[in-house]
Amino acid sequence: MHLSAVLASTLAGVICTSFAEAQNATQKAALASLPLALSPDPEFNFQLLISLGQLPYAAGDILAAAAVLVQNSFYSFNTTFAVLANATYAAAEIAAVPNPVNAQNTYFAASNYYRSADFFLHGNWSDPLIYDYWTGQTLAFNKAIATLPVPGLRITLPAEGFDTVGTYYAVNNSTTKRRTLVIIQGYDAAQEDSYMQMGASAIQRGWNVLTIEGPGQPTVRRYQGLGFIPDYEKVLIPAVNWLANRTDIDMSKLALAGISMGGYLAARAAAYEPRIKALVLDDGVWDVQASIESGFPPELLQIYAAGNQTEFDAIIDDGIVNNASASSSARWGIDQGLWAFKTHSTYNLLQQAAAYKVQNITYLLDIPIFVGNAVDDTDFPVYKQLVSQDKNVTLHNFTGPASYHCQAGDFERSNRAMLGWLETAF
Structure with a gap:
């Protein structure tokens, strides 16, 4: 199947709109049916739960962060946790000499917050914060595990x-x-x-x-x-x-x-x-390929099956990656997949995932x-x-x-x- 540029553009608009709406509706329905809703944004909610589950003594920090997050804003999530990470690391440094146990717990928390600050950055591979935050999380984690009994x-x-x-x-x-x-x-x-x-x-x-x-x-x-x-x-x-x-x-x-x-x-x-x-x-x-494809509408999968890489990638880029109305889960899912499989093409990502x-x-x-x-x-x-x-x-x-x-x-x-x-x- 080959689509003209005009038809492809029209189809892209239809698919993009319906895809974004469907993703948001699906995520909101899923969130409403589950316990522990800390944020109205389903993807943010999931990441908050990850942090909460890893740090049983830091519930107050997570709840405070949840209260100020702006739905669907990666910048809001990243900066909120970066501020929290820096403050927590500074607190760990102060606690390190008089109270090693407090310091260990606080270093673990700081490391967790730096990883959270990094989480939604991967759409821009050249962002230096991808490395800056990782340096912070590694340093904090290393200081924490250095104080373990072994x-x-x-x-x-x-x-x-x-x-x-x-x-x-x-x-x-x-x-x-x-x-x-x-x-x-x-x-x-x-x-x-x-x-x-x-x-x-x-x-x-x-x-x-x-x-x-x-x-x-x-x-x-x-x-x-x-x-x-x-x-x-x-x-x-x-x-x-x-x-x-x-x-x-x-x-x-x-x-x-x-x-x-x-x-x-x-x-x-x-x-x-x-x-x-x-x-x-x-x-x-x-x-893995089927899991990734499960979020795509049939029309888009038909374009993929026909081998139309340029059209497929353009629709994904317009409909998800560069579409502020797309759900945070859809945007992050593609960003992370491209980063982790090291490709700038979602079409190529699916090809790799087939293995x-x-x-x-x-x-x-x-x-x-x-x-x-x-x-x-x-x-x-x-x-x-x-x-x-x-x-x-x-x-x-x-x-x-x-x-x-x-x-x-x-x-x-x-x-x-x-x-x-x-x-x-x-």
Whole structure:
């Protein structure tokens, strides 16, 4: 199908208007049906819940930030959290000498706020704040983990054409071999989020923890300039090699957890790394391309299927990226996808995403698997197809406040379920 420029422009206008309206209506309906509404903007609400869930002692900061946010304004969100991050970091510096515990909690909070300040910046790759805020979050996080009973250890591991980056957290300083959990994130979150969401709870329960990142993920995307790769085992294998050379790791009890789109990345990595003995996928992603496409109207998908890249990208740019009336979730979703997959073309983003399909590797997954299903998740719906196969899979449905994507705002409930399951997985 080939469209003339005039027809394409007309169709773009119709699709853009209907798409923006549909996105806003869908998001408002979803928000109205769920608990814990902190902002009338659904995407802002989700990010506020993430921050709230990671920092149980900082509810006042999050509520204060929510009160001043301007709906659908990325600038409002970024600047509000930048001011909060700077003030919180300054408070941590003051507390560091007289009260190390206060300082640790405050440094963790500052790091979280810097990550929030960065979150909606990725539509402009040349924005220096993408690096400035990340420098702030890393410095604050490093100061926090330096005060843990066993300080967190930052590692850089050579892989195939890039470096895997990670942070190792030991339960104690003994050489006792302990069960160990490797955690990876997905579409947008960082390894620092992995620690706050799941790692700290795992350490409390006697697990050593290693958080890692590869291409497409925050540190590697920024400082190695690499977008996502589908064969995530290239990221994991050097990390497992590193663990195998330590004296405090029980390699017979090595588990892997993937959060959000990490549900695909972890499944793929575990399929090609036999030293992983149990797998947690929360939420899982059966098909990354299909998940992204699910938000597009049929007319737009027809243009994509016809191979009309120029027309497809123009409609996305006009209808979402440069359209102030489009929902914040739609705008951020495209911005983040282009940034993380390192392309300026949404058409190319979808082409790349076609390689991220769990059904291609399920025959290799013969270990115990936990699949978390947030029943109201609209980001990456869980892949129940895996549950229906002849696999050792436990499906856990999260409802109520935990029914958001990856249980945003209620990580303690998800940790009780996932880490409780891991107790019996080996």
